[in-house]
Amino acid sequence: xxxxxxxxxxxxxxxxxxxxxxxxxxxxxxxxxxxxxxxxxxxxxxxxxxxxxxxxxxxxxxxxxxxxxxxxxxxxxxxxxxxxxxxxxxxxxxxxxxxxxxxxxxxxxxxxxxxx
Amino acid sequence: xxxxxxxxxxxxxxxxxxxxxxxxxxxxxxxxxxxxxxxxxxxxxxxxxxxxxxxxxxxxxxxxxxxxxxxxxxxxxxxxxxxxxxxxxxxxxxxxxxxxxxxxxxxxxxxxxx
Numbered sequence: 001x002x003x004x005x006x007x008x009x010x011x012x013x014x015x016x017x018x019x020x021x022x023x024x025x026x027x028x029x030x031x032x033x034x035x036x037x038x039x040x041x042x043x044x045x046x047x048x049x050x051x052x053x054x055x056x057x058x059x060x061x062x063x064x065x066x067x068x069x070x071x072x073x074x075x076x077x078x079x080x081x082x083x084x085x086x087x088x089x090x091x092x093x094x095x096x097x098x099x100x101x102x103x104x105x106x107x108x109x110x111x112x113x114x115x116x
Numbered sequence: 117x118x119x120x121x122x123x124x125x126x127x128x129x130x131x132x133x134x135x136x137x138x139x140x141x142x143x144x145x146x147x148x149x150x151x152x153x154x155x156x157x158x159x160x161x162x163x164x165x166x167x168x169x170x171x172x173x174x175x176x177x178x179x180x181x182x183x184x185x186x187x188x189x190x191x192x193x194x195x196x197x198x199x200x201x202x203x204x205x206x207x208x209x210x211x212x213x214x215x216x217x218x219x220x221x222x223x224x225x226x227x228x229x230x
Contacts, residue, residue: 004159032216043206043220057215093160097216104150105218107160 003027004096006108014116015086021079021111023094029074030096034105035067038091050077084115118144120209122221129197130229137192137224139181139207146212149190151181154204154223163205166190177201199230 003026011019023033032051036044048064050056050071058064066088068080077096081088091112095105123138141147151163164175171183181192190207207221 034218041222043222044218046217049215049217095160104162104165105216106162107152109159 002098002106004030004094004106004108006094006111008111009109010112010114012114012116013084016083019081019084019113021081021092021094021113023077023079023096023108025075025096025106028096028098028106030077031074031099032097033071033077034095034097035069035077035079036093036095038093038110044093047079081113084113086115089113089115118142118209118211118214118219120207120219120221122205122207122224124224125222126225126227128227128229131199132196133228135192135194135197135201135226137205137207137226139190139192139221141188141190141207141209141219143188144211148210148212149181149183150208150210150218151175151179151190151192152206152208154206156203160206163192197226197228199228202226202228 005024007022035047038044046059047062048056048058048069050069052071052074056069071077091110093110095107097105119142121140149166152160153163154160163179164173166173166183174180179194183190204223204225206223208218
């Protein structure tokens, strides 16, 4: 149980394009989803927290107009990297949390984004 | 500032050796504590967690961790490692009032030689 599916797993695109990453909870309802970014040899950096039906809460230093997050349903959140540039290349990971208390986050497989 | 420190960045062990990975967090009141593991090519998986109660927590695959409040530590242990334990291990802390946001350590890369 508690499977989180993230798609795509790997994307390469040209500078200036927008890229959408999907995060789905397959067998549970995720009231909260988290988006992380991970640089090589570094820890996970939380970008934003999204709650179903409301605006995402962005961490300090994360551009909300650059990284658009939508959490339209209890099983789907999307991260759109708008007008991507090479410095946006990274590994993006989503996690989802059930609505019950004292439940851990469940993680997707991550998306490797490479901007040329 | 809230922070999590993992002391060992790379650990190499032989099979059957005992393992202890250190994790310390900065003071911040009530905390929930987690250890996650990431096997090669796979997503992060929960090993064990501590919310309250017995400070010695047992997780999957023979792992355990002990919460020592006075030392702000949550070290991960396994008495006898296997080759299949080769993975990246992350300690994470949720501070009360932080809206379930996790603060992550840098991770420890464990390699177990057969």
